[in-house]
Amino acid sequence: MSRRRFQILFARSRGNHEEIPRFGRAVGVTSALFLLALVLSFAFSRLNYGWNWEAVYQYRRMFVSGWLITLAISAASLAASLVIGLAAALSHRSPFLPLRYLGKIYVEFIRGTPLLVQILVFFYVVADAFGIGNRYLVGTLTLAFFAGAYISEIIRAGIESVGESQLDSARAIGLTPYQTYRYVVFPQVMRRILPPLAGQFASLIKDSSLLSIIAVSEFTLNAQEVNAFTYSTMESYLPLALGYLALTLPISMLSKYLETRYRYAS
Amino acid sequence: MRLRLDGVVKRFDGVTALDGITLSLSGARSIALIGPSGGGKSTLLRVLAGLELPDMGGVEIDGVPLPTDGESLIRYRRGIGTVFQSYNLFPHLTALENVTLPLVQAHGYAKEAANRYAMELLDRFQLSSHAGKRPYELSGGQQQRVAIVRAVAIKPRFLLFDEPTSALDPEMTAEVLDLIAELRAQERELIIVTHEMGFAKRVADHGIFLGSGRIVEEGPAAALFETPQSPELKAFLGKVLKY
Ligand SMILES: Nc1ncnc2c1ncn2[C@@H]1O[C@H](COP(=O)(O)OP(=O)(O)OP(=O)(O)O)[C@@H](O)[C@H]1O
Ligand SMILES: [Mg+2]
Numbered sequence: 001m002s003r004r005r006f007q008i009l010f011a012r013s014r015g016n017h018e019e020i021p022r023f024g025r026a027v028g029v030t031s032a033l034f035l036l037a038l039v040l041s042f043a044f045s046r047l048n049y050g051w052n053w054e055a056v057y058q059y060r061r062m063f064v065s066g067w068l069i070t071l072a073i074s075a076a077s078l079a080a081s082l083v084i085g086l087a088a089a090l091s092h093r094s095p096f097l098p099l100r101y102l103g104k105i106y107v108e109f110i111r112g113t114p115l116l117v118q119i120l121v122f123f124y125v126v127a128d129a130f131g132i133g134n135r136y137l138v139g140t141l142t143l144a145f146f147a148g149a150y151i152s153e154i155i156r157a158g159i160e161s162v163g164e165s166q167l168d169s170a171r172a173i174g175l176t177p178y179q180t181y182r183y184v185v186f187p188q189v190m191r192r193i194l195p196p197l198a199g200q201f202a203s204l205i206k207d208s209s210l211l212s213i214i215a216v217s218e219f220t221l222n223a224q225e226v227n228a229f230t231y232s233t234m235e236s237y238l239p240l241a242l243g244y245l246a247l248t249l250p251i252s253m254l255s256k257y258l259e260t261r262y263r264y265a266s
Numbered sequence: 267m268r269l270r271l272d273g274v275v276k277r278f279d280g281v282t283a284l285d286g287i288t289l290s291l292s293g294a295r296s297i298a299l300i301g302p303s304g305g306g307k308s309t310l311l312r313v314l315a316g317l318e319l320p321d322m323g324g325v326e327i328d329g330v331p332l333p334t335d336g337e338s339l340i341r342y343r344r345g346i347g348t349v350f351q352s353y354n355l356f357p358h359l360t361a362l363e364n365v366t367l368p369l370v371q372a373h374g375y376a377k378e379a380a381n382r383y384a385m386e387l388l389d390r391f392q393l394s395s396h397a398g399k400r401p402y403e404l405s406g407g408q409q410q411r412v413a414i415v416r417a418v419a420i421k422p423r424f425l426l427f428d429e430p431t432s433a434l435d436p437e438m439t440a441e442v443l444d445l446i447a448e449l450r451a452q453e454r455e456l457i458i459v460t461h462e463m464g465f466a467k468r469v470a471d472h473g474i475f476l477g478s479g480r481i482v483e484e485g486p487a488a489a490l491f492e493t494p495q496s497p498e499l500k501a502f503l504g505k506v507l508k509y
Contacts, residue, residue, distance in 0.1 A: 165353040171317055173368040173416070174344030183367060188358050 066222030085151025110149035198255035285479030298470035347417025407438025
């Protein structure tokens with residue numbers, strides 16, 4: 001085979017810029033998937049395992065309802081975490097110091113402790129004390145406070161990336177503080193935080209699986225139950241992985257797309 | 267313009283940027299602010315732009331004291347065209363949008379009227395082919411020219427330039443200075459901080475030499491550059507004209 005035929009397997013780079021032909025990308029993706037399939041099929045063929053899909057198939061409704069609950073909890077906690085994250089980010093700039101430090105302590109505590117502990121403390125201590133009985137609500141709120149801390153850092157970085165010189169320019173042309181936020185800061189922050197925000201949403205979806213420990217019937221808990229009923233571990237958990245991928249993969253692709261779309265020098 | 271400054275002092279946590287500036291000028295149409303780095307030129311310009319409030323002393327322009335409260339300061343800034351050294355333009359907006367933003371948001375233009383008027387101006391300054399580009403797609407010189415068009419578009423009482431070319435290479439410097447010279451020829455009033463002594467000599471009719479936050483020497487530009495009196499200005503001109 002000539003060298004030219006092999007070239008399709010390599011990305012050509014010119015300086016910092018890389019060129020990947022459409023066909024090369026297709027060949028690359030296919031061969032990577034093929035390799036992966038080869039390794040996996042070898043591993044599974046060596047496995048002495050009595051597959052029993054029928055038993056699990058009878059519980060397909062549990063998968064669907066669990067998947068939908070996971071989707072709903074993730075979406076609801078994302079919406080709430082945006083509000084919490086924005087509030088925490090703005091509190092970092094508040095002239096009222098107790099509020100500022102409250103924001104900082106919140107972010108550091110959440111980011112420094114495992115979600116598992118947060119869920120347990122929130123469920124058995126905080127929610128109990130405030131009389132929130134609904135575990136779905138508690139789960140959603142816990143996730144929202146958890147993601148809110150990370151989102152507040154994303155938003156804060158976004159606001160800080162709008163340089164002092166731009167704020168000066170905005171003042172010099174006579175914009176009011178509100179107009180400055182509305183027409184100068186906000187649009188740039190939105191563009192800059194959309195990609196990491198999408199990534200955060202993907203994490204949130206996976207993290208919601210931990211809510212199974214407080215018996216929220218989401219996707220993971222339902223899969224665990226199916227496993228308990230059928231003793232078919234692989235058949236219960238492989239669909240689980242695929243179900244999460246079906247949610248996170250499009251989001252991850254969206255995040256990549258937004259990143260290239262809004263990449264401009266400033 | 268008539269300019270009166272009376273003992274203007276400005277400090278930044280411990281650093282004295284302006285150390286008692288007193289000045290009375292009338293009839294000067296274009297003023298050059300020169301002086302060594304850290305001398306207080308930018309600070310003085312920012313005070314005149316309404317971006318910085320003096321800690322002490324008074325500033326009067328055309329007989330009206332500079333406002334001190336937030337609302338009136340915003341109104342004051344809307345009447346003045348300010349151009350900084352760099353990063354004047356907003357990176358998420360096109361050249362055209364950069365020009366129309368203050369027209370629409372601060373000067374009550376309708377969107378279409380602002381677009382038409384801004385295009386006209388960009389056209390007059392040979393920038394219309396760049397109207398749809400974002401700042402990162404423009405050269406440094408083009409960015410500064412768009413920033414100047416934005417400052418001119420609002421029909422300002424006067425223009426303030428803070429080293430508008432010091433971030434540019436020589437070729438781009440020339441295109442920006444030509445534009446400023448053109449504005450000067452249209453009898454627009456302007457104050458410019460610059461390290462381009464030749465240019466200052468050409469466009470300014472009054473010169474002010476600032477050192478350590480004080481006015482060391484000032485006077486008609488021709489006299490100031492040709493026959494400097496103070497040893498500081500002599501040394502300064504000797505240094506910058508050497509190259
Ligand atoms: N925002 C600020 N915060 C702290 N110090 C400042 C600030 N602005 C100016 N200064 C200080 O005030 C002094 C005068 O600065 P200014 O920028 O007015 O000088 P300049 O004459 O414009 O110098 P250059 O030619 O380098 O631009 C300097 O010592 C500077 O460090
Ligand atoms: Mg300066």
